[in-house]
Each structure stands twice: as C-alpha cells, then as structure tokens.
C-alpha cells in the first residue's frame with residue numbers, strides 16, 4: 191500500500207494575515223494556529239513570510255527572516271510536526287533550517303542565485319514548484335504549447351539540476367504550481383492531467399486551496415466561500431496521485447479524505 195497522503199497546513203506570517211499585529215503577538219498567534227492545524231491532522235506546517243499574490247510588495251531578506259524565524263523556532267520547540275518554509279531566498283533557507291525547518295518549499299524551484307547551493311548544503315527535503323514568469327506579472331498572458339507536458343518538462347529539468355547539485359531524488363518533491371502563470375483552462379488541464387506527473391518519479395505536492403481557480407469555477411465566489419470547492423479539489427488531487435496537499439482548511443480536508451477512505 192501507498193503511504194497515506196499528507197496534509198500541509200498553510201501558515202502565512204505576512205502582516206496582512208495578522209490584522210492586529212503588535213509585533214510580539216505574531217509568533218504567539220502563529221504558534222497557536224500551527225498547533226490547532228496539527229490537532230486537526232496536518233503533518234506538515236508551511237510557514238511563509240513572502241506574499242506571492244499578484245501585485246504584492248516584495249519583501250527584504252531581513253523582513254522575511256524577522257517574520258519566519260521566530261515562528262519556526264516556536265513551532266519546533268512545542269511540536270515535532272514537520273515544518274516547511276515557503277521561501278526562495280538562500281539566506282532564509284539557511285536560517286529557517288537552523289531554526290527547525292525540515293523542508294524548503296520554493297515557488298521558484300531553486301532558480302534564485304545561491305538557492306540551489308544553499309538547499310544542497312542543508313540536509314532537508316525540497317519542493318520544486320513550477321511558475322511561469324514572476325508573481326507581479328505572471329497572470330497577464332500565460333502561454334503554453336501543452337501545459338501538462340511543458341510543466342512536467344520544466345520540473346524534470348529542475349529535478350536533474352538538483353541531482354547534479356547533490357540533492358538526492360529521495361529528498362525532492364514537485365508541484366505544478368496551480369495559479370502561478372496559468373489561466374483557468376491551464377489549471378483545469380493540469381488538474382485533469384495530474385496522473386501524468388507520476389512519470390517524474392518523485393512525490394507530487396498540490397496547492398489548490400482557496401485559489402482563484404476555485405472561485406472562478408464557483409461563479410466568482412469570494413475567498414470565504416471557497417472551502418467546499420477547495421476540499422473537493424484536494425480529494426480529487428489525492429485520488430489522481432498527489433502525495434501532499436497544501437491547504438488552509440485542515441479539519442475539513444482531513445474529514446473529507448477520511449470519509450472517502452483516502453486517509
């Protein structure tokens with residue numbers, strides 16, 4: 191039997207995610223959110239301090255460190271849950287792993303200068319995500335010849351780069367990057383063709399939770415009305431071979447997976 195799928199709970203530590211953010215409250219609030227997600231069934235907590243939404247401001251290394259390191263330390267001191275750090279910056283990768291992170295989750299697939307070397311020097315897993323373009327402009331006019339084949343080919347190339355840099359395949363995950371330089375049709379083709387990603391021979395991570403694709407399919411539903419659509423999408427992704435789903439709504443996702451015999 192396959193290993194059961196894993197649930198990665200999303201923990202954003204950007205200022206917009208803590209509306210009343212007096213600085214010292216942030217690690218506390220984030221820690222209790224993380225521990226709640228662990229109780230609900232998350233086996234990985236994904237800590238992110240850079241917003242990759244279109245139009246979001248870029249964040250300096252210092253600011254990103256200030257946001258994520260205390261939160262990772264706090265989670266690591268209270269729980270043995272796996273911790274991933276959602277970052278593209280080599281300095282943040284090093285500090286996050288020193289603070290207790292076990293996984294580097296990079297939406298830029300280690301393409302930033304120094305990131306591949308940093309990840310290779312650290313004894314952790316890496317998630318390589320596909321993105322066409324950069325967050326600020328990626329949704330303007332995404333173009334593919336065949337989105338499933340193009341994304342698989344990109345990810346295969348990044349896996350090969352990692353192996354050349356000394357990261358063993360056993361530490362690599364890949365992610366098609368839903369919503370990152372993809373229109374609705376591209377996202378739907380990727381979800382339909384998810385089974386093809388098994389060709390890459392490494393575990394697949396999928397993040398669909400609350401994304402605009404779900405909103406669009408529900409007739410422009412606002413973020414707070416995307417929970418059931420997101421849960422359904424997570425179930426479908428796992429049924430099509432995903433090993434890990436990255437979600438906001440951990441309790442609901444685990445309940446749906448348990449009730450369909452998938453967890």
Ligand code: YH5
Pocket residue numbers: 242243276295296297317319365367368369395396397398399400401402413436
């Ligand atoms: C991902 O797919 N996504 S950050 C827009 C939304 C909702 C959610 C309101 N980091 C992924 O979660 N890492 C992000 O509409 C990720 N895979 C991996 N590996 C974007 C996000 C989101 C954006």
